Amino acid sequence: MYSEEYVVARRTLLDALEALEGHRDALVLVGAQAIYLHAGAAQFAVAEFTTDGDVAIDPRLLSGDPEIASVMRKAKFFLDERDGRQLVGVWASMREIAGVPAKVTVDLLVPDALGGAGRRAARVPQHEKGSMLKVHGLEAALVDHSVLSIGALEATDSRPSP
């Protein structure tokens, strides 16, 4: 049995990955959810991951079409806000976890070295500014990664678990 948080986190991540289907080759799942896929559950008093998903994007492999912000919005994601200000690259989606309304986010991240000028927002030609966040230290993930299947954690979702 998976915790409801994990089921919803996975469902949301799959929704985002489906929305970004046309750019699949440019995407690398990173962060705690990637570690979980590799390592599986652990018997610690610490949750393996949060509902937040992190996806690294290789802008060198990214074409101009489809435009990332528009496909994310089409999949009912919106740029998250904090203190009334829009966050860069943090795509949120309203879900329900065990009956409690919850905002589940997927971060679209570009390694700093490939993010162009600018401080926070990655500058990727033909894509909306602010749709991807520049972060330090992700470069290696674009070089060293492997292909894994990601499926839903619930039987009612037709996207099968491997």
Added chain:
Amino acid sequence: MMRNATTSDNTTFSRALNELRSRLPETWRVDVVEERGYVLGPDAVVRIVGPNEQASILTIEVKSRLDPKDVEPLVSRFEMRRWGNDDATPLVVARFLSERTRERLRTLRSGYIDLTGNMYLRLDTPAVAIERAGADKDPEPMQRPARSLKGAKAGRLVRTLVDFNPPLGTREIAKIAQIDPGYVSRLLALLERDDYVGREPRGPVTRVDWPNLLRAWAKDYSLDSSNLATAYLQPRGLPTLLDGLREQDGPNGLTYAISGSLAAGRRAPIAPARLGVVYVERLDEAANALGLLPADTGANVLLVEPFDSVVFERTVLDQGLTYVSPSQAVADLLTSSGRGPEEAEALIEWMLSHEEAWRV
């Protein structure tokens, strides 16, 4: 380790030394034998040399402040009464010493000099009797140490400021938090300076930046180290822990309040709860009643005897379970390991958009 010889202490010391010299005949000498910081014993040793080379040793402690209760432990120490083979007379130097503190010092045959002009020193050889009155009230009371949010009183005050809607007067806050108005007023001055609260001139607090106030509190407070926390194992997992807590309903039940992930997840679930954090009045009693086993590894329950009973105040009852207030859950999660800080931020976000639901 003594860590009270700061730059400002050095200034205090040299000014006090000048005061002392100005009170003695010009032919007398006041020599600094030793001046040191960061070691046990006096901060400085001074020799007063009078006519015929008669001399007395003063062992000097420089304090940023000295409360009456701390006088005896300070000046009765052996190191303050002896220097090598000589008897020594303690002399306390401070920016300001209260009347009660000065009285204690005199009783214990210690000298003192404060920078408002209070001075007292009695020596047999060479014969010295100096007594001078300076200020009776601290001219810069702001420098009293309401400088951090450490401790139970600060915790009660922060909880009050966060949990209640402004405007809040100083007396009102003191009454709710059950702490003295003087402390409230000093801490509010600090919080106002750092812009965590806004208030009308000499008036009530009208604005509280509660998210940042909670984050600031979490720098001085910590779930683990401010409280007495012990890890246990509930072999059948957290659902069984919650069942056990539901049974505490009733006059003979435990007083408890759930914090941590379990409290945050009701409002802003972002990670499954893997550790049940529960405040209780007595660890052993609670562990027994809830069927928990001591666990060095593999623990899934953290029982916590709180820093203050305020954790049991303004709790939330939900489906037969008692939870700490959101403000307490945030502080506990911010200072927890694992996903705690992220869960705290998610809870703050929920609190920002639902103030009417939790603020009194």
